[in-house]
Amino acid sequence: MADLKLKINARRFSSPYRSINNDLNIQLFLHNAHRSTNRKNSNKPSSHSKQHDYSQDKIKNQYQLQCIIGVGGFGRVWKVIHKQQVFAMKEINKALVLLKQSVPSIMTELKFLTELKHPFIVNAYSAFQDTQNLYLVLDYLSGGDLRFHLGKQRKFSEEQTKFFVACITIALEYLHSQKIIHRDIKPENLIFDNHGYLRITDLGVAIKKHAQFPQNFETSGTPGYMSPEVLFRQDHGIPADYFALGVICYECMTGRRPYHGTRKDIREQMLLKQVQVNMSDWSPEANDFINQLLLIKPQQRLTQPRTHPWFKNYPFDLLASKKLQAPYLPVRKDNFDKAQILIEDEENHQIIKLNQHLIKDNQHLFDDYRCQINEKSRRSSITNKMFFQLF
Template identity: 50%
Template sequence: MLDRFNKVISYGIVVIAYIKLIKMKNSIGQRNIIQNYAVDTSFYRVKQNQSILTCRHSKLPSFNNPIPISTPTSPKEQPKMWKTNLCFQLDGSFSQTRKRPDEFSSNKKSASPQLRQLPRKSFQLQLDQQPKLFQAPKSQEKRSFRNSIYSRPNSRLIEDQYSLRLPTTDAEIGRSNFKFHYVLGKGGFGKVWRVEMIKSQKLFAMKEMSKAKVLAKNSANSVMNERNLLSQLKHPFIANIHYAFQDRENLYLVMDLLTGGDLRFHIGKMRRFSEQHTKFLIASMLLALEYLHRNGIIHRDIKPENIVLDKKGYPRLTDFGIARIVKPENSQETSGTPGYMAPEVMFRQNHSFGVDHFALGVMAYEFMMGKRPYLGKSRRDIRDAIIAKQVSLKKQDVPPNWSWEAADFINQLLQRKPQARLGYSGIEEIQTHPWFSGFPWKGLHEKQLPSPFKLMKQSDEDFIREISSDHDSQDELIKEKSLLLRQEITQNQFQNYTYFKEQQVTIKRF
């Protein structure tokens, strides 16, 4: 009698479990389908047109031939057995992670705080048919772009589309992709090469910077800052970046090839510029600064050495090493070239876009007079000269063939107080000065206005001398830093230096 009672109870339990499985199949069988992807045997396998059911390693049993299967016995056990955690990896695969993060392991109410904030809607990750963008090299650490969330049954689909930018990796481009022609010039960190990309046969200028020299001058932040800013900028009057990469010894920055020489070279040959040349140069730099300032960037090192002419005679602004995003408190950032440095930077005060306007006035003064307004052998001498008096051009100081409007323009840019300086209300205030009355700004921006600089075609040897040189003599310190490059912690200072044309993928949320 007791055995018969036990059999009845057992059959009843089996029937109840079978009914629960049927209900479970109907409720979770409508979940979103992720096509054409699979996770191998150690994880949950997803095949084409197969619904995501559980994160258990076993498949659902056949209902024609049922086998025992464990089901959640309490709400606390349900997330452990039915929660599906998928990660979208760079190599295009999905992986299931059963282990929850440590920071949430003590939370008994939910598997993740993010889950409590999300609506009861299904999520799906899809690509714009660009799976190659996610094929990262094996050596690169995999990173999750988005964790798909615990999918719940009987939800309606809501689409939300946005973009994600993926920079390329070090393996995609390197020194071997270029043919090196000759050295264009030398700088504080290394050489500037004229190079040709082997595949496209396009010509570029490549800055080869020694990591040891960069570290010896404590300039790692400067070179990283330049790469980060240039990767976000593109303008016809800026030396634009195309690629950036590195090896153990050097950093490489591939930029527009500018074959006209810097303004320091040209002013050294001509001593002074004409008013026509000066107006053309200042107007071109105003267009570049208008673009930078509109994007919240202060260049902070405007000077003739950092302005280079292209082959058609149009100037380009270069060297963004000490450029910064403008912020309210920056009194401690006093980098720059003393002869072109605004008083507020020199005296460690908070500063803004006006420092670039002041440097533009110093250049215009130098183009007109053949010398800078404030002279000195050291930073202290120049600071004392600024304190001593406010430089102001008078009518008798204006050279022949120059207008008084040009002198007035320079005087207003050289005001020591930022509030009194031309451009304090915006760069449009500079562009509407009487000196630029009737100036064809649109034609200049589109480079339809001919350049007054007529560059003669010269031999390679002559061109090499057109780039200003800068040498250093810190040999012992450089050797010391070279040894440190063997350490991973030193190389980490240049992490993420690589840059390539960024590609865009789309992630859809349903």
Template identity: 45%
Template sequence: MNIGPRRNIKEMLPIHQNFIEPHNYQPLFKSPVSTRSRQQRPSKLPSFKMPSGQQVSIAVSPPVSPQWRTRNMSRAESRMFNVSPPQVPQSPKYVIQMSIFNENLLQKALQRKNNETGIKKQLVQTPEKMLHQQSLIREDLNKGSFKFLFVLGKGGFGKVWRVELCKTRKQYAMKEMSKARILSKKSVHSVMNEKILLSKLRHSFIANIHFAFQDRDHLHLVMDLLTGGDLRYHIGVNRRFTEWQTKFVIACLLLSLEYLQNNNIIHRDIKPENVVFDKKGYPRLTDFGIARVLKPENSQETSGTPGYMAPEVMCRQNHGIGVDHFALGVMIHEFMLGKRPYIGRSRKEIKEMMLTKQVNIKRQDGWSSESADICNQLLQRKQQYRLGFDGVQSIKKHPWFQHINWQSLIDKTMPSPFSELASSEDKDFKRQISSDHDSEDSLIQENAGALRRDSIQDMFKDYEYNDHGVTGSTNSTQIQ
């Protein structure tokens, strides 16, 4: 095998030396002390004597040039030993470029710091600014802002959903009401009145409103989520209540009625279906569809539920706060005896029974005489003789409530006798807001087509509402 002509190694040596070790870098690699002189110089390192008397010195590596150490040292090692790299002279153009670059970095750092301080200033805000920002965030709420979980119940105008607000992950109860059904039942005024009243009320013993919005076909009312079921459900399960359970429910309803009466409002539809328990077992008053601001002349307003309506409403007379107190007496009678005092197939039959005889019950087994007395006083047919004619305070002073600590009830620190029944959120409470079944399908379809007209949509004008972060309060201004 021919590998070509051989060259003399001596001829290649200068080329090899110039390529590997250029002349300019030889001083950097040359040790200041030659190897021969280092071997002749006596060692200054410590030594020790062996047991045999022989002197033994410690072998160490030869010293290394500081320039070699600096050039081959990593950045971390150079920072550790505080070794500064060799200074290389820079051109004037490079110095100018670096100064401009550093100035740009400084400006960006100052701008970043100003932005951070601006964010800190925004975090420290007044309550007015916070409420304004919350209103802006919640101003554009619509159906897509909520996650629909499942149906809680069915009402006369639509369904009641359990929903979750996507931004805050907080859950609410949403009443989805069909505008066509509202028009077919001529209840536009009732629905709009409920939203107006609830937007001005806030109390711990009523179902408070948080948001209200609409689209072309539906109205949406977002309220407190009450997971304990309504009172009618518990009556169906237990048939009768004990005296303490009845007293607890009536006392809580008295606090809600006292708040409404301080705002000059009468509910006019108090019944077990409109009393719903929260997760702590405390009842709350709901459904303000036929609630009204109290007026001297209201004889033509006869709305309500037969069986719980006061005689003055049935007879189309002017009525006041006593209509709500009469409904409380009906509920006590129902809890005590398992039935209402006046029963009939129609409103006319109930009215005839009411005008025929005054109800007067006697003491029942397991109940005190004070319970029968307060029931009889609340069921007086003439409102001027009825207990509570001058206000709720006269009812609260009745001997039946002498052991009630009203302040602990307001603070909700009193143990609820319904806590075990209403504590589980997994129970499927089906709250029937209304037992009516719609049979006017043709009329509903006709009204659905009428929703395309702007004049019909104007009937639901200004239905939107958001709570602006308002918290619960037992004091409120007078509603005019």
């Protein structure tokens, strides 16, 4: 137990969300959110004040919990059954969201998911809440994430990697056509279905490019997969996602990432040299493809993977209709690490216990976290007022 507490403390204080003045930061964040809400409602009669309605509590009972298939920074991911269909259900703890000052990102993800539907992303079907948690119901994919399989396989062949990259490219093209930049493309956010096709998930730090606000200097994502322009707090866009794709290619090829360490370490490595790969057991086109994605300058980076010689004559039409035989199939029944899930779940449990007090006075920040996706009209299924109040 003592070892676990040490791990929890190390995780909390190494988190990018924590700092020496974290308690003060949390209070400032909540204070600003309160002020924003009050300004929005200041001209409304008191009789119109929104009352907390947790009749949604009963919705969870409609889902039969099967098992925990993952644990993330905000809570568990369950395999559930609803009306004889299998789904994945994210259980997002409100205390963890408040502690990490992530109300806007949680609201943003739900807003995007209600507007999107595509066979190469993990789609949403419903969102609701109770007093402790938010719930997001998604496609269930049984193949596990690419990180799990990289851990088992260490490396992948050129043929397998090309298939993975083609799947990711189709998904990114769709997101970018909607002016959405994912900003956190990494193996943990790439999930296999049972036919070996990859889908993109987790839009928590995604942004939408607007003509009125064309520049973005805020840094988000995962060190090791962040593009140089993000790490150096420069304006960034679509090329940032393709740099991350290059890192994934490099990892599939070599079994490791091109850059390691803290953000500071990675920045220094990028300043020292431009990464180049030249693997003799991969084709020259594959080597060049990865090198083009990993270029430091975003204006020189490859952002149209289909046009590269590595994908010459590749049957993207068959891939898009999922008529290709995948070169790598997840064969395990449980494509996730049960031991790691237990450790991370206990860590989250201890952190939640210490920060339970954050929920009581801030329930209203989650008032609009709810939706029921209508397949015929996904864009009219939710009102996310807090999204606009907080930005």
